[in-house]
Amino acid sequence: MRIGGRPVAARLRAGAPRLTREVLDRLPAELPAYAALPAEELAGDIAEIVQHTVRLFADVVEGRLAACDADLAPQRASAAQRAEEGVPLDAILTAYQIGVEMCWREITGQARPDELADVLALFADLLGLQRAIVTAVSSAYLEACRLAAGPEQSGRHELFAALLAGESADAVAGRTGMRPAARYLVLTLALAAHPDEARPGPCAVIAARRKLRRIRRALDAFTGAPALAALDPRGGTVLLPVDTAPGWPEVRALIAHAAHAADTAITASAALTEPTGIPDAVDRNAEVLRLVRGSGRGPGLYLLADVLLDYQLSRPSAALPGLAGLLAPLDRRPELLLTLETYLAHSRDRRATAATLHLHPNTVDYRIRRVTGLTGLSPGRADDLHRLNAALVARRTLRTDGVGGGLGGA
The missing domain is CATH 1.10.287 (Helix Hairpins)
Structure with a gap:
């Protein structure tokens, strides 16, 4: 099929990137629902589906065959995702109509009188594809809504x-x-906000839903079954049914993959247990996560084994005030306490500490000497190092438990 003296299919394929950009310019301008979408989503998921549809039209024109179910799988998946994000169905169908209209104008704008037969054939192909898209998109959208509430x-x-x-x-x-499954991988997640969640208006809600959808998809793929989860944009609890115990490196990779897919930082704790052990595992995970975040550790997966000392020292004990009191001389020198915490968090690396605190390494050395002078404890001595770490954990525990002021202890 040739219009304007050029093969239609080849022209559509060559012009697909430009047509995609032009469609993306029109959608936010004409449809408020698309104007509310995060810029990342327009440039990513929406751009991909627009370009796929243009190329699908080229395939239909070239082969003169109707689009089959497999051809329309991306459109169905996209419709289900928009349903989860709360984008109205009429806005989605109008977006496809805008794309169809722009393809039609692109191809027929230079049609010649002697090409009327090809123009009519193109029109029939376009109507057939549009009908198939409307059917596929509508059914996938409504099915997603049904499953969400079914x-x-x-x-x-x-x-x-x-x-x-x-x-x-x-x-x-x-x-x-x-x-229930024989055993569950119990995950407790703390999610950082995606940058788009800071934007005003509906965009923030859509960005949060997109973040959660991508995380759920990664979790579901890990076991091949839907995860049992209670998640909001800040985090929550997930139960993954597992037949055999996964290796912890696999679980760490899962958390890293989910964080990458959602473009957000995830701090997680995990435990493996039988169904009756789930309540205790959830409580223990929450405590591990509290200790991890309180100590300033970065994102990633943490197990109880990673915070054993912190966990034990955070249990109620008459020794806690005494341990916290080891650092009482620093109460009036918060800069020394911050330097000590950062220094120990960086495994006593003076340069990494200096970079984190925006100090000169010599300043770090001076402050650590002042810590030793005031407390009598030196991070360079093994016994003192253990005491310093224990004292910091005790201070954090008492502060979290609401014990005010007198961290000087006994």
Whole structure:
């Protein structure tokens, strides 16, 4: 098929990148729902589906065959994602109409009188593709809405709540009709905000939903089954059913992958347990995460084994005030306390400490000497190093528990 003296399919493929940019310029200008989408999403997911649709039109024109279900899988997946983000169905269908209109004008703008037959054939192909897209997009969108509110989703929520309550497998199965897995990987996640969540208006809500959707997708793919999860933009709890115990390097890789997919930092704690052990695992994970974040560690996966000393020292004990009191001489010198914490967090690397605090390394050395002079404890001595770390944990614990002022202790 040739229009304007040029093959239509080749012209569409060659012009796909430019047409995509032009469509993306029009969508936010004409559709408020698309104007509210994060810029990253317009330039990423939306741009990909626009370009795929233009190239699909080229394939239809070239082969004179209707688009099949496999051809329209990206459109269905995109529609389901927009449903999760709360983009109205009419806005999605109008967006496709804008794209179809622009393709039509692109190809027929230079049509000649003797090419009427090809123009009519092109029109028939375009109408057929548009009808297939509307059907695929509408059905996928409505199915996503149904699943979000349907009995299957409700059943998973009920199973999740029963497991968190520590009910037995038989009790859970009898009440929900769903039998728990033999064991679960229990994850507690703390999620950083995506930059788009700071934008005003609906964009922040959409960015948060997109972040959670990408994290859920990564978690579901790990086991091949939907995760049981209660997540909001700041984090939450996830239960992953597992047949065999995964290696911790695999779980670390999962958290790293989810963070990369969502373009956000994730700090996580994890435990592996049978169903009846889930409540204790959730509580322990939360404590591990509190200790990790309180000590200034970076994102990633942490296990109880990574914070054993902190965990033990954070238990209620008559020794805590005494340990915290080892650093009482620094109460009036917060810059020395901050330098000490940073110095120990960087494994006593003076240059890394200096870079973090924007100081000269010699200033770090001077401050650490002042810490030693005031407390009598030196990070360079093994016994003192243990005491300093323990004292810092004790201070954080007492501060978290609401013990005010008198950290000087006994």
